Amino acid sequence: MKLEERIRIEPDGSVTAFSGKIEFGQGIRTAFAQLVANELDVPVERVRVVLGDTAQVPFDFGTFGSNSVAQEAPALRLAAAFARRSLIRRASAHLGLPAARLDTRGGTIGDGDGKRVSYADLVRDAPLTGAVPDNEPLLPPERWGSIGKPLSRVEARDIVTGRARYSADVRPARLARGAIARPPARGGRATRVDDQAARAMPGVIAVVHDGDIVGVVAEREEQARAAADALEIDWEMPKSEPSETQVVAMREDAGTDAALASAALTRSATYTLPSIASASIGPSAAVVDVRPDGATVYAGTHRPFGLRDAVAGSVGLPKESVRVMPQMSSGTYGRSSAPDVSVEAAVLSKHARRPVLVQWSRAEEFAYSPSRPEAVLEVTAGLDASGNMVAWRYDEHTNVHTAAGPDPRVAAMTSGRNAVPPYTIPSARVVLFVEPTPLRTANFRSLAAAENVFAIESFVDELAHASQQDPLAFRLRHSGDPRLRRVMERVADVSGYGKKLPARRGHGFACTLYHGTYVAQVAEVEVAASGAVRVLRVWCVVDPGLVINPDGVRNQVEGGIQQSASWTLLEELRHKNGRVATTSWDTYPIATFRDAPESIAVLVEGDSGAPSTGVGEPGAVPTPAAIANAVFAACGARVRDVPLTPQRVRKAAQPVA
Amino acid sequence: MRLVLTVNGARREVDPPPAAPLLSVLRDDLGLTGTRFGCGSGQCGACYVIVDGRAVASCLMPVRQTADREITTIEGLANGETLHPVQEAFIAEDAMQCGYCTSGMIISAAALLARDAAPDEAAIRDALAGNLCRCGVYGRAIRAVQRAAGTMAVAVGSPPAMHR
Numbered sequence: 001m002k003l004e005e006r007i008r009i010e011p012d013g014s015v016t017a018f019s020g021k022i023e024f025g026q027g028i029r030t031a032f033a034q035l036v037a038n039e040l041d042v043p044v045e046r047v048r049v050v051l052g053d054t055a056q057v058p059f060d061f062g063t064f065g066s067n068s069v070a071q072e073a074p075a076l077r078l079a080a081a082f083a084r085r086s087l088i089r090r091a092s093a094h095l096g097l098p099a100a101r102l103d104t105r106g107g108t109i110g111d112g113d114g115k116r117v118s119y120a121d122l123v124r125d126a127p128l129t130g131a132v133p134d135n136e137p138l139l140p141p142e143r144w145g146s147i148g149k150p151l152s153r154v155e156a157r158d159i160v161t162g163r164a165r166y167s168a169d170v171r172p173a174r175l176a177r178g179a180i181a182r183p184p185a186r187g188g189r190a191t192r193v194d195d196q197a198a199r200a201m202p203g204v205i206a207v208v209h210d211g212d213i214v215g216v217v218a219e220r221e222e223q224a225r226a227a228a229d230a231l232e233i234d235w236e237m238p239k240s241e242p243s244e245t246q247v248v249a250m251r252e253d254a255g256t257d258a259a260l261a262s263a264a265l266t267r268s269a270t271y272t273l274p275s276i277a278s279a280s281i282g283p284s285a286a287v288v289d290v291r292p293d294g295a296t297v298y299a300g301t302h303r304p305f306g307l308r309d310a311v312a313g314s315v316g317l318p319k320e321s322v323r324v325m326p327q328m329s330s331g332t333y334g335r336s337s338a339p340d341v342s343v344e345a346a347v348l349s350k351h352a353r354r355p356v357l358v359q360w361s362r363a364e365e366f367a368y369s370p371s372r373p374e375a376v377l378e379v380t381a382g383l384d385a386s387g388n389m390v391a392w393r394y395d396e397h398t399n400v401h402t403a404a405g406p407d408p409r410v411a412a413m414t415s416g417r418n419a420v421p422p423y424t425i426p427s428a429r430v431v432l433f434v435e436p437t438p439l440r441t442a443n444f445r446s447l448a449a450a451e452n453v454f455a456i457e458s459f460v461d462e463l464a465h466a467s468q469q470d471p472l473a474f475r476l477r478h479s480g481d482p483r484l485r486r487v488m489e490r491v492a493d494v495s496g497y498g499k500k501l502p503a504r505r506g507h508g509f510a511c512t513l514y515h516g517t518y519v520a521q522v523a524e525v526e527v528a529a530s531g532a533v534r535v536l537r538v539w540c541v542v543d544p545g546l547v548i549n550p551d552g553v554r555n556q557v558e559g560g561i562q563q564s565a566s567w568t569l570l571e572e573l574r575h576k577n578g579r580v581a582t583t584s585w586d587t588y589p590i591a592t593f594r595d596a597p598e599s600i601a602v603l604v605e606g607d608s609g610a611p612s613t614g615v616g617e618p619g620a621v622p623t624p625a626a627i628a629n630a631v632f633a634a635c636g637a638r639v640r641d642v643p644l645t646p647q648r649v650r651k652a653a654q655p656v657a
Numbered sequence: 658m659r660l661v662l663t664v665n666g667a668r669r670e671v672d673p674p675p676a677a678p679l680l681s682v683l684r685d686d687l688g689l690t691g692t693r694f695g696c697g698s699g700q701c702g703a704c705y706v707i708v709d710g711r712a713v714a715s716c717l718m719p720v721r722q723t724a725d726r727e728i729t730t731i732e733g734l735a736n737g738e739t740l741h742p743v744q745e746a747f748i749a750e751d752a753m754q755c756g757y758c759t760s761g762m763i764i765s766a767a768a769l770l771a772r773d774a775a776p777d778e779a780a781i782r783d784a785l786a787g788n789l790c791r792c793g794v795y796g797r798a799i800r801a802v803q804r805a806a807g808t809m810a811v812a813v814g815s816p817p818a819m820h821r
Binding site: 024025152153155156157160162165166168171220221279281282330331359552555556560561562563585590591592593594600 | 674676677681684685688689690691692693694695696697698700701703730731732734735740744747748749751753754755756757758759760763781782783785786787788789790791792793794795796797798799
């Protein structure tokens, strides 16, 4: 790693840091600023973080998997520490004092209260450069300034004043507006486009038919949409592509069937989860300016370099000539791993020879963006006479979870994420079936972990009840990981798990270990006679290793829980033959202010001796099971199908004849 | 269609297509992009602005109906560099993640506090029920509105400034 790729000291002594990750609400820009400020011993306000600009940052594969802090924190800290040491070395020559006597303070270097020199003066003649050693010493904890301190988002003031600039807010000179004519179903190709009427409409600059893209560029958005609607197009629908189910054995212990057959108690259950929408509040948008010699892309994206290559390919430019400048982005939770809207804007811009903004409508966003796959999860387990799990069989049926399409090399870590339970079980067989679907599916927050953990943690709850054991004690007896045990015990403690609650109220427990982050939750729900479930309170204890911004962690985990409660109680993307039927907030409701729990109490209890791990996704992962287990505790209804609608709860609550 | 609008206390002349909604005039003609597009059908709250004291969906409001009315957008809430108490409170509570819905939430909250200086939690939830947030900052936003109400109650007798 070269220092100059990561850290630059500006002429005014402020610090610029560079990362290929991107920000869409996770707070990583803030965390990165804290890390760099800490090692360089400057106030956080003096650090600016450049994210994802392909002309400025080192290559990065993409922002997903709650991996940003885990991956980038060590690199940025090392680079900043090396920069500090390099500055001290220069200061030593500058001041004529041995480096060992010098120390940093607020962007200056000196010997105690004697003569000091500023960072600005030390980089006046030459920028800092050089290879960062892997063993560069970091500041000891007693010298930490910013790490571990709660800090509001560095973008906060721009956000609350409306100055924050999202992709659709970019207004380059001569900006035109684009609209796309969509096929009746996914994959349709235009065989004939009659644009006579459209071309004559007000404001129209160009009608474009290039490859799979048919669209209109006009001066105003309303004009582009009206003209796109006026195009007469013959569509050829694709023949159903032959696609095979991928079968991936994720864990295959010999003797699992025999262990099941000889178990003292066996139980089986099937859990289902529907497809859900990413449902960003801001529908996809991008501004792209394609010129003969290159292109600039203003977009929200999880993969700036992947997007650069996709845009370059779509308009026939060398990828080095395309610059992706990620803007503020509405939270997309995985959806903008796909380059679609930017490619559309690029193709339109190429033909119109103007910068073009394509803003998807709400209906387009629901109907054409990728969604989280469905899942059917079949599980059987066997317990011995003393209540220990001895065997586990788990079949996960789902669809592809990544924008890149089916890939057997990554199926286990994507579609199979968290399919293997975090418990000690002597014999287990876990098999993943990635099945074809006509629906467009791809990355969504936590990939398959939310689905798998719903099934696993619901089923563990069922096994505990079936064997007359306390669900927490049952988990603890099958868990040898001290960090997992600690978050479980702590959340039980703070929530009063197990105490008696008023009628129709219940506590539900669930936990997960997600990419190194430990999370345990208790949900308290109230179930009305109608079957309607209200989440009253959620307690959560999270251990993400070394915590950089405790309030940033809390915010992420609270938000994950809130979003996940919405998935669990309300959300289902309805579709038929690949066509989405729920294309508005009327038909695809999400939780509102009225649905928000009375409290979501997140305790951040990290481990400063362990590496930092992510918090963007894991908070959302155990919540569906915590809620379902709480519903069972409240009214005896075991609901194995998400969403937990009143009808399903009522039906499950009826005593079996 | 030539119109004169009063936006954030200033008179602005515009010439939009007759059917244009206020949202597209704010964003595309006046460059006030802090008001966000979310759904175009008044269902998400991202585009809320204050018109004559009420938070309304600018995507549904025909611009021709807004001449002669006082329009306040998110850009007009602060007084120079002095933020509106609701803006300050959203920062203090870090009541945001991606921030896309934040403009609309702050507008709803500012309109609420202008008519009810001491709303209870149910009133806050009702007033902001039209503002969808996918990142899930509802709890923090409720605390932020409560904090702003507290701040404003302390500022003796001075009603919240809606705009300059």
